[in-house]
Amino acid sequence: MDKIVFGKYIPLDTPIHALDPRAKILAMLVVLVAIFLPAGWLGYLFIGIAIGIVIILAKIKFKVILRAFKPMMFMMIFLLVINILSVKEGTVLVDFDIFGHDFTIYADAIFDTLYIIVRLLLMIMITTVLTMTTKPLDLTLGIEYLLTPFKVIHVPAHEIAMMISIALRFIPTIIEETMRIMNAQKSRGVDFEEGKLSEKISAIVSLIVPLFSVSLQRADELANAMEARGYAPDGKRTRYRRLKYAFRDIVLLGGAIAILVMMIILAFVI
């Protein structure tokens, strides 16, 4: 259970933590768009430095960010293999025979993969910074504020925010529940680590079925508890916490937009 720390909120007192969640979400979206522009290595270097500065300001250890990369390793290797097998453009790097099969690696395959990997890494970095410096409740509050204008086209802003906060709230509970059921099944002789495929499947089933049944039961109880306290999704309510933009939020958004403009220039003008 201790290992699941990826993206977990860390309470610190830094200028990044103090930013308005709306500004952080907007800035993230703008930079995400910038990341997906074909701006070349210079552009990525620039974005990388910008995110690096934010990470330093937020007092997040780079070690933690590196740990966030780890689960991606498998996917990256997979991507590399697929690209090597499918991309047949650019200069030929290697050309050799394996058991009579002609096998060629092209330069573009490597470059394409590197591009995707760098983009993914930047994305992970930026989303990790967001979730590590923003309380989950502030995050959902920010999302709700940002979605409110879309109510005109019937986007259920409040309902979406409520669903997200409930989901976030129950992640630790469900992890705990999973551990408990796993332990109970281990006591009944289930081996989650070793065994034949058929045994593994039966082990997973013995975990998933109770987990679903408990979760559904919990959802039912939560719905009743909310109704008992008079919750109605379309009811008008006042807020205890109100969000207010400050000067630093303008700086952040300005910076994000500057990055986007620069990427556009790098990608399409130069």
Add this chain to the structure above:
Amino acid sequence: MVKFESLSYIYAKDMPYATTAIEDIDLEIAKGKITAIIGKTGSGKSTLIQHLNALLLPTKGKLVIEDHVIEADKKATDLKALRKKVGLVFQFSEYQLFEETILKDVAFGPKNFGLSEEEAIKKAKEALKLVGLDETYYTRSPLDVSGGQKRRAAIAGILAIEPEIIVLDEPTAGLDPRGSKEMIELFYRLNKDLHKTIILVTHDNEIVYNYADEVVLLDKGHIIEKKEAKAFFEDTALLDELDILRPQIIALKEALNKKGASIGDDVHSIDDLAKYWRQHG
């Protein structure tokens, strides 16, 4: 025989929020007896008993269960044999049910421990009989019977494995008074008739007083007291010192003795008390 030797367990070791759940536990649990582990919420009872099934491995010290030795910093081997020997019934054990029918669910354990389909079914039927679920329950889904019946099915799932040592974490929590009494009497019978070692975690001092042989009291991860159960509750000065609720019969005796009666330590139940009254009243 079960023996803890200066065993400690620390949750989230090496993390800033590491917490010591149990510390320096030295404890011997006698074979063939009912031992109750009591203590406030968070005193480390659940942590302690999870070691018995090697679900938690000691951070320090060691644990000996018959011929199994589990030591800190050593890889535990042969866990399956250990788990066959020690059956652990979790708190709210009904959440472990998952098969389509109760019979299949109860047979799941024995099958995992290598029994054939027919043997497992046979053991499952025996276990279901022990917990008082008859043939009509065999084909029912474990997910849509009542809470008490789910609990029984879950406990049958452990009994079907035929462990020598049965460890129970709050087996009566959330059951109605009758169900609770039937449940505890089942374990009492398993102990008396089949000589199973029973280790019981409970908040219910009535159960401890009436059924347990030994009491182990935990507080903040340490063992405060280990004593013969009846003697433990007769020592009212100790109970006051440790802030422990008296069983009703002890409270009644105490009140009567204050009014001038002299009821001795050999009176353990209402029946005993009635007998005493007839002789002395």
